[in-house]
Amino acid sequence: MLLIKIRRVIKVGFINFWRNGWLSLATILVMVITLFVFGSLILGRVLLNATLAQLQDKVDITVYFKTDAKEEEVIAIKDKLAKLNEVQDIIYISADKALSDFKDRHLNNALIAQSLDELAENPLGASLNIKAKDPAQYESISRFLEASAISSIDKINYRQNKVVIDRLSGILKAARTAGFGTTLVLSLIAILVAFNTIRLAIFTSKDEITVMRLVGASSRYIRGPFVVEGVMHGVFAAFITMIIFYPLLLWLGPLAEQFFGGPNLFAYYVSNFFQLFGILILVGAFLGSLSSLIATRRYLKV
Amino acid sequence: MVYFDKVSKIYSPTSTALDDVSFSIEPQEFLSLVGQSGAGKTTLLKLLLAEEKPTSGKIFFESQDVHALSRGELPFLRRRIGCVFQDFRLLSSKTAYENIAFAMEAAGRTDEDINSSVSQVLEVVGLVDKSWHFPHELSGGEKQRVAIARAIVNQPDLIVADEPTGNLDPLNTREIIEVLKKINEIGTTVLLATHNKDVVNALGKRVITIEKGKIIRDDKGGRYVI
Numbered sequence: 048m049l050l051i052k053i054r055r056v057i058k059v060g061f062i063n064f065w066r067n068g069w070l071s072l073a074t075i076l077v078m079v080i081t082l083f084v085f086g087s088l089i090l091g092r093v094l095l096n097a098t099l100a101q102l103q104d105k106v107d108i109t110v111y112f113k114t115d116a117k118e119e120e121v122i123a124i125k126d127k128l129a130k131l132n133e134v135q136d137i138i139y140i141s142a143d144k145a146l147s148d149f150k151d152r153h154l155n156n157a158l159i160a161q162s163l164d165e166l167a168e169n170p171l172g173a174s175l176n177i178k179a180k181d182p183a184q185y186e187s188i189s190r191f192l193e194a195s196a197i198s199s200i201d202k203i204n205y206r207q208n209k210v211v212i213d214r215l216s217g218i219l220k221a222a223r224t225a226g227f228g229t230t231l232v233l234s235l236i237a238i239l240v241a242f243n244t245i246r247l248a249i250f251t252s253k254d255e256i257t258v259m260r261l262v263g264a265s266s267r268y269i270r271g272p273f274v275v276e277g278v279m280h281g282v283f284a285a286f287i288t289m290i291i292f293y294p295l296l297l298w299l300g301p302l303a304e305q306f307f308g309g310p311n312l313f314a315y316y317v318s319n320f321f322q323l324f325g326i327l328i329l330v331g332a333f334l335g336s337l338s339s340l341i342a343t344r345r346y347l348k349v
Numbered sequence: 350m351v352y353f354d355k356v357s358k359i360y361s362p363t364s365t366a367l368d369d370v371s372f373s374i375e376p377q378e379f380l381s382l383v384g385q386s387g388a389g390k391t392t393l394l395k396l397l398l399a400e401e402k403p404t405s406g407k408i409f410f411e412s413q414d415v416h417a418l419s420r421g422e423l424p425f426l427r428r429r430i431g432c433v434f435q436d437f438r439l440l441s442s443k444t445a446y447e448n449i450a451f452a453m454e455a456a457g458r459t460d461e462d463i464n465s466s467v468s469q470v471l472e473v474v475g476l477v478d479k480s481w482h483f484p485h486e487l488s489g490g491e492k493q494r495v496a497i498a499r500a501i502v503n504q505p506d507l508i509v510a511d512e513p514t515g516n517l518d519p520l521n522t523r524e525i526i527e528v529l530k531k532i533n534e535i536g537t538t539v540l541l542a543t544h545n546k547d548v549v550n551a552l553g554k555r556v557i558t559i560e561k562g563k564i565i566r567d568d569k570g571g572r573y574v575i
Contacts, residue, residue, distance in 0.1 A: 048457045055454050066442050258438045261398060262499060263428035264455035266420065348420075349400055 052268060060275025070248050071280065077244040078284035078335065079291070081237040082327045086288055088230045089323065090296075090312055095226050097309035099219050106182050106212055108189060108205045112172045114142065116199035121173050124197060128177065131191065133184035138176040145171040172201055182216030238334060245280070245338035249273060249346075256346040266347045270340065277339035281331025289324050292316060350376045350507065350538055351397065356406030358392050358562075366392040368562040369406070374540060376506075379533045381549050382542040383573050384559040390542040393559070394511050397540075398432060399423055410507075428456050431500025435512035437492040439484040445495045446471070446480040452499050470498040474528060490521030497528055507538045514545055522548065549573040 064071050112121055118141065125139050140148070146169050153159040163170075179185050189205035205212070252273075259269045293316070300313030316323065351374040358367040366389045374380050382390050395401045396408055399415050408415045410426060418426060431452075439448050446467060453463045471477045474494035484492055493513060500508055510529060514522040526548055533539045543549060549556055549572065556571030557564055566574065 051459070052457060063442060254438070255440050255442070257400075258440060259451070259455070260424075261400065261427060261432055261438075262452045262455065263424045263426075263503070264451070265424045268455050 053271075056268065056271030057275055060272040060279070063272055064276045064279050067248075067276075070251070071276070074244050074248050074280050075283050075287065078241050078280050078331055079287050081241040081334065082281075082284050082288040082331050083291065084233055084237040085330055086292060086323065086327060088233060089326065090315070092226060092230065093315055094303060094307055094309050094312065095222065098307045099222055101308060102215065103182060103219055104178070106185075106215055107176055107178045108185050108203060108208065108212075110175045110177065110192060110203050111201040112174060112199050113201045114169065114172045116173060118173065120197075120199055121175065125175055128175070128188070128192075131188065133179050133181070133188055134177060135180045136178040140174045140176060142169050142171055142173045145169075145174060182212055182219060185212055241334050242338045242341070245277060245335065246342040249339065249342040253346050256343065257349050260347065260349045269347065270343050273339040273343050274336045277335030277337075278332045279335070281333070281335035282328055285324065285327035285331045288327055289320075292323075350374050350378075350411060351540070352409040353393075353397075354407045354409070356393075356396060356403045356408060358389075358396060358401070359404045365562050367396070367403070370559070370562070370564055371406075372557060372564060372567065374507075374538060377533070377536055377538055379530070379539045379552065379554040380541070381552060381554060381556045381571075382540065382559065383544060383549055383556055385544060388559045389562040390544075390559065391511055394432075394509050394540070394542055397509060398427065398430065424455070428452075428503050429506050431503065431505040431508045433493070433496050433500050433508065433510040433513045435515035437484070437489075437496045437516075439492055439495055439499075441484050444481050444483055445476060445487065445491075445498075448484070448495055449499045449502050452503050456503055466502050467498075470502045473501075473531075474498045489516050490518070490524065493517060493521070493525055494528070497525065497532075501532055501537070505537065507540065508532060510539065510541045510543075512543055513541070514543065514548060519547075526552070546573040 125137050189203050296313040296316045300311045304311045353370050353372050356370045359365045384390055396403050449467045450463050471480050555569050558566040
């Protein structure tokens with residue numbers, strides 16, 4: 048009996064979806080707008096995160112060691128630092144490496160090459176390049192180093208760069224918060240628009256719902272087809288939204304890549320196609336069915 | 350079968366729809382409820398169907414207090430009462446056939462059961478050739494016959510008809526009343542609310558007259574007198 052009812056509910060849902068042609072189409076179009084906003088927010092976050100990560104990647108501090116510092120000593124400090132939670136990555140640059148890098152950089156400058164040759168020994172010391180997980184953590188890392196008062200350390204360039212690092216970390220934080228806030232507000236608006244559209248669509252069935260109750264239909268049996276319709280609106284809308292994204296990203300992807308230097312959104316769309324599609328279908332179906340449930344509730348009180 | 354026990358319905362202090370109404374309906378009875386517009390006929394039927402709650406008093410269907418039922422239990426009561434309205438109240442997005450079948454589907458009947466029963470009642474009301482028409486493609490009389498078919502298809506114990514002929518011409522009126530009489534003859538109780546004098550006089554059955562929310566007359570084999 049339950050199975051028969053479920054089959055009937057689904058069948059009626061499909062029939063109503065088809066017979067309410069224009070109303071279904073209008074609802075789907077509004078839903079497309081909602082899902083388009085959702086999709087854009089997802090893509091926007093991808094872009095924002097990539098850009099911010101890139102920016103953050105540019106921030107680091109370097110610890111310079113004195114020329115007479117022993118390699119083992121430097122490695123020991125490196126290992127110690129690597130154990131810190133805040134540290135993401137440490138690159139050890141030996142004195143020889145520093146010299147060859149320096150030479151490479153000034154290949155065309157004969158004067159520098161010549162004066163380097165005149166020096167018997169390497170004037171550059173080894174160094175450690177430290178990247179923190181979060182720019183705000185450079186302060187504590189450099190404090191840790193200063194506190195351990197290692198005699199072989201020549202200098203830490205954190206203090207010089209402090210202003211820039213702090214400002215950048217502030218910008219990163221603000222950008223993330225703003226991105227999150229925008230996502231929240233826009234999704235809320237999109238949800239309300241979709242919800243109200245479905246509510247209006249169901250309002251036209253208000254009297255019919257009363258009649259159904261009076262001829263002895265249970266609330267669940269009446270609601271079922273509306274929920275099925277809502278899910279269908281969501282699925283169709285997700286489908287259309289994905290189709291719209293294709294040409295749009297094909298055009299916009301390379302442009303955004305040039306401007307932000309971030310990932311190509313079109314490539315992201317292609318490689319995450321099913322994931323993105325899945326999210327949109329889920330959001331659409333959930334919104335559609337939930338709106339139907341809420342909208343029918345008040346008419347079922349008879 | 351149905352028992353109204355001191356029922357009052359007060360919408361607002363200045364508008365009392367029913368005032369201390371008590372009466373009972375016996376099984377297989379054909380009872381006409383007459384009175385002018387605004388006398389309280391429709392309110393009385395709405396209370397019986399639990400579409401609205403009484404301000405005071407109780408309404409029993411058999412031994413069940415109608416208003417003690419929860420929203421989940423109400424459908425089971427309503428499946429035993431078929432209702433017909435002045436404005437037909439068909440489901441506009443469903444065909445005549447589907448409108449009739451809906452009452453049975455909602456009750457969880459099997460497909461074979463539905464097919465045979467719906468075809469049968471379509472024959473009874475004479476609409477076999479219009480079964481796939483939508484309500485807006487039917488005339489008033491045809492719509493009302495679909496509504497009656499929907500009301501009787503679940504073989505209810507009671508048919509409640511609220512001014513079923515109010516929007517119909519004399520010919521259709523006679524046909525609808527004939528159908529109701531036939532239903533009554535095969536053992537279904539009928540409660541007919543109407544203000545059509547000719548209909549009531551032609552029936553010659555029990556008549557309850559209400560005026561300003563009170564029962565002022567209750568005659569067996571009565572006539573329409575106001």
